[in-house]
Amino acid sequence: MKIKLLKYLVCPECKSHFEITVQKREGEEVMEGELLCNSCDKTFPIRRGIPRILMGQDYHLKKETQKNFAFSWKKFSSIYEDERDFLDWIYPKNKEFFKNKIVLDAGCGTGKHASFASQFGAKEVIAFDLSDSVEVAFDINRQLDNVHIIQTDIYYLPFKEDFDYVYCIGVLQHLPDPEKGFYNLSKLLRKKGWISIWVYGYEGTTFVRKFIDPIRKHLTSKMPPSLVLALSFFPATIFYLLAKGLYKPLSKFKPTTKILKFMPMSSYIVYISQFNFLHIFNSVFDQLIAPITKYFCKEDIEEWFKKANLKNIKISNRNNMSWRATGQNF
Numbered sequence: 001m002k003i004k005l006l007k008y009l010v011c012p013e014c015k016s017h018f019e020i021t022v023q024k025r026e027g028e029e030v031m032e033g034e035l036l037c038n039s040c041d042k043t044f045p046i047r048r049g050i051p052r053i054l055m056g057q058d059y060h061l062k063k064e065t066q067k068n069f070a071f072s073w074k075k076f077s078s079i080y081e082d083e084r085d086f087l088d089w090i091y092p093k094n095k096e097f098f099k100n101k102i103v104l105d106a107g108c109g110t111g112k113h114a115s116f117a118s119q120f121g122a123k124e125v126i127a128f129d130l131s132d133s134v135e136v137a138f139d140i141n142r143q144l145d146n147v148h149i150i151q152t153d154i155y156y157l158p159f160k161e162d163f164d165y166v167y168c169i170g171v172l173q174h175l176p177d178p179e180k181g182f183y184n185l186s187k188l189l190r191k192k193g194w195i196s197i198w199v200y201g202y203e204g205t206t207f208v209r210k211f212i213d214p215i216r217k218h219l220t221s222k223m224p225p226s227l228v229l230a231l232s233f234f235p236a237t238i239f240y241l242l243a244k245g246l247y248k249p250l251s252k253f254k255p256t257t258k259i260l261k262f263m264p265m266s267s268y269i270v271y272i273s274q275f276n277f278l279h280i281f282n283s284v285f286d287q288l289i290a291p292i293t294k295y296f297c298k299e300d301i302e303e304w305f306k307k308a309n310l311k312n313i314k315i316s317n318r319n320n321m322s323w324r325a326t327g328q329n330f
């Protein structure tokens with residue numbers, strides 16, 4: 001943890017500032033130490049360079065969510081080698097948008113998007129996740145002076161309400177109360193600050209909801225992640241061959257694109273056919289491992305943004321299966 005992070009942090013319990021005790025330092029990073037709340041005396045450890053600001057009750061399936069995503073991101077730490085997915089998820093925001101902004105990456109996974117935000121010119125990027133994937137995120141971003149990694153829970157956030165931009169990609173659908181998670185994030189925006197989210201859509205996902213989700217819910221999310229990883233290899237291979245060998249060629253020629261309209265998930269599969277096997281393997285594994293998964297209608301998203309008093313709301317469909325949305329605080 002870099003000392004300059006302190007000015008963005010507050011105690012999740014009483015919102016007072018922290019004092020820091022340093023036990024071990026490596027250059028700019030406090031590797032071991034403690035954060036002490038001036039007001040309510042709560043303490044949180046800094047371990048392996050990361051403040052672990054975890055509190056609050058364990059909700060149903062929280063431990064499983066923590067465990068399964070930590071496993072996933074440790075295995076697939078290198079999948080986001082290029083920025084295309086990230087820019088597509090936060091569309092219509094673009095690289096230029098990040099210039100000089102104070103940014104929050106909510107549910108950062110491997111922390112690779114935080115690296116992109118830093119490269120795009122953000123002033124400071126603070127990235128958090130509930131799971132131990134923060135250790136991957138810390139390693140990936142360690143050389144970047146303006147990226148900060150924290151382990152914390154979206155329901156008990158330790159941040160000042162001072163962000164120019166908050167983005168949350170693929171996280172809300174894995175929460176027991178997604179709307180509350182969204183509301184907690186939107187409260188952190190400065191005046192004129194923006195938030196972007198990406199969530200699974202209800203529309204266009206009948207196949208996944210009817211046939212894949214019951215397998216996830218009743219079977220694979222309860223199995224040891226290493227076994228699910230091994231089992232995922234087979235469907236991932238089929239998916240990969242279909243994407244590269246059938247969907248992609250059909251999408252290349254005008255007469256054959258019409259056939260795609262009758263095939264399931266065609267827009268999504270054509271999109272992912274540009275990526276390598278590891279990427280597809282991770283998508284399949286991720287789908288099967290998540291203890292909680294929810295799907296949202298466009299109206300749900302619109303309602304969250306309106307309830308949070310956000311303006312300039314833009315909601316767009318992604319690959320006919322999911323929603324990305326952005327709005328501004330006034």
Ligand SMILES: C[S@@+](CC[C@H](N)C(=O)[O-])C[C@H]1O[C@@H](n2cnc3c(N)ncnc32)[C@H](O)[C@@H]1O
Binds near residue numbers: 170175
């Ligand atoms: C599908 S992953 C998305 C990760 C990253 N945003 C990305 O796009 O690669 C969902 C992430 O949400 C995190 N998560 C789930 N529940 C959370 C919570 N209550 N607070 C913070 N993060 C949470 C998981 O640990 C996981 O890393």
